[in-house]
Amino acid sequence: MRTLFYLLREAWANIWTNRTTTVVAILTTAFTLACVGIFLLLYVNLRAAAGWLQEDIKIMVYLDDRVAAATVNEVEQQLRNDRAVAALHFISKEQALGEFKAQFPSESHLLEGLGQNPLPASFVVTLSPPFRSPDAVQRWAERTGRLAGVAKVDYNQDWIDALSTVIRSIELVAIGIGLVLSAAAVTIIANTIRLTLFARRDEIAILRLIGATKTFIRIPYLLEGAVLGGLGSAMSLFMLKVLYELFRQEMRTTGRFSGLEHLIMFFPLSICLVLVAVGVGLGCAGSFVSLRRFDEAKV
Amino acid sequence: MIQLMHVTKQYNRRPALSDVTLDIQKGEFVLLMGPSGAGKSTLLRLLIGAERPDDGQVFVNGRNVTTLKASEIPFLRRKVGTVFQDFRLLPKKSVFENVALPLLVQGVSSSDIKRKVTEALRAVGVEHKRDQLPVSLSTGEQQRVCIARAIVNGPVVLLADEPTGNLDPVLTGEIIELFKLINARGTTVVVATHDPSVMAQVNRRVVTLVRGTLMPEQRVVV
C-alpha cells in the first residue's frame, strides 16, 4: 500500500518537475495523434456513407423465360428464406414492359415490332445491411445466379467496385500514416522519459544499490509514459472534436451540402476510449524503449 | 560469509584485480587497505554484483554471485548493506524517507517501516533529525544516516567504501566506533580505505591490496 503510494508519488514528482517538457510532449503527441485521427475520422465517415449509398443498391434477379410458374414460386420462396434478403419485389413480364414503355416512350415501337414481349420477369432485391459490402454483394449475386430458374443477376458492379476501391485505399493510407505517426509519438514520449531518467540517474543508482527490483524502478517511468500517451490521445480527440464542430458549423452556415451536416459523425464513445487506451499503450512503449536503452547504458 | 577464489577483473585489458583469493568469516571485521587505484572499490563492487569477474568465483552469504541472474541481484543486495564516501542520500527526501527506502522497495508494511527506521536511526544516534532533509545535516550526521539506511534491513554483511573519506579525524573515530558496534551485534563488516589512521583505530584483521594483488596478511591482535 505504502509502496504503491510511493510509486504513484514518484511518477507524479517526475511529471511535476519536468512540467514544461511534459506539456510540450503531451501537445506534440496530441498533434501527431490528431493527424492520425483526421484520417480515421474520414475513414469512419466514408464507411458510413458507403453504407447509406449501398442501401439504395437494388439487385435485379432476372428469371428464365421458359420456366413454369411453380419454379418462379420456388425461387421466390428461396429468396424469402434467405437471411441476406431484406426486401423483395416481383416484376412480371407485363409490368416490365409497362415500365419500359413509360420510361422510353419513343423506343416502345421497337418492342412492338417483335410481336411478343422479350422482357423477362424479375425480382428486385434489397439486401439487409450486413450483406451490403461490395464483397458480400458479389458473393450473394454469384450464389443466387446458380439457382434453378434464374437467368441472370444484375447490379451496378462498377459503382460498387469503385467505392470499395476508394474505401480500401483510404484504409491503407490511414494504416500507413497511423503507423508512421504512432512511431513518431512513441519517439516523442521516449525522449521525454529519457530526460527524466537522465535527471534521476543518481537516484536510480541508489535504488539499485539498496535492492530495488527492475520492475520497481521502472514503474514510475512507465506510469509517466502512460500518462503522457493517455493525455496526448485525449487531447488529440478534444482537438478533433473542436475541428469537427467547426466544420459542421461551417456546413450549416454556408448552406452548401445542406442536410449532410446531420450525416457526418464523430467517433462513438467506445472508439474514443479505445483511442485513449492506444495512447496509453504508445506511451508505455515509449518509456519502455528509453528504459531499455538506459539499462543497456548502465548509467 | 564472503569468499573470493582466484578472482580477476580487468578494465580495458588492464587488471584492476588479479588472482585475488580471500575468505572472510561470519562476524569478522575486515579492513581493506591499499593505495588509490589498488582495486578496493572494484572488489566491493564484485561483492554486490555491480561488476562481474573476468575469472574466478565470488561467494556472498552462501550464494555464487558470479552466476547470479540479473533478476536475483536485488535480493542479494537486500542482505548486503552498503555505505559510501559520498553518502548517496536522496536530497529531496527526509532522513526518515531515505532510511525507509530499502524497506519500501521490499514492500514492508508501514508499521514495520516505522519501527525499523526508528530503531536504525537510534542505533546511529540521529533519531532527532528524522524529519530534516539531508542538506541540513552535518557531514558526520549524513554518514550516520547512510549507515542507518545500510543496516535498516538487518543485513548479514555491511560493506563500506571510504566511509570516512569526507570526515575529520574525530568524526572518523566516531564512525569507526559505530561500525564496531554494528559488528558486535553479529554483522560481518568490510571497510575499504586508503587512510592508515583508520587502521590504528580499528585494530582488526587487515587485508591489503596493491595494484590489484593481495599482500600477505598482517593480523593485528587486540
Ligand SMILES: Nc1ncnc2c1ncn2[C@@H]1O[C@H](COP(=O)(O)OP(=O)(O)OP(=O)(O)O)[C@@H](O)[C@H]1O
Ligand atoms: N568503470 C571503470 N572503467 C575503467 N576502469 C576502471 C573502472 N573502475 C575502476 N577502474 C580502474 O580500476 C583500477 C582500480 O580501481 P578502484 O576504484 O577499484 O580503486 P580503489 O582502490 O578503490 O581506489 P580509490 O582508493 O581511489 O578509491 C583503477 O586503475 C581504475 O582506474
Ligand SMILES: [Mg+2]
Ligand atoms: Mg575506491
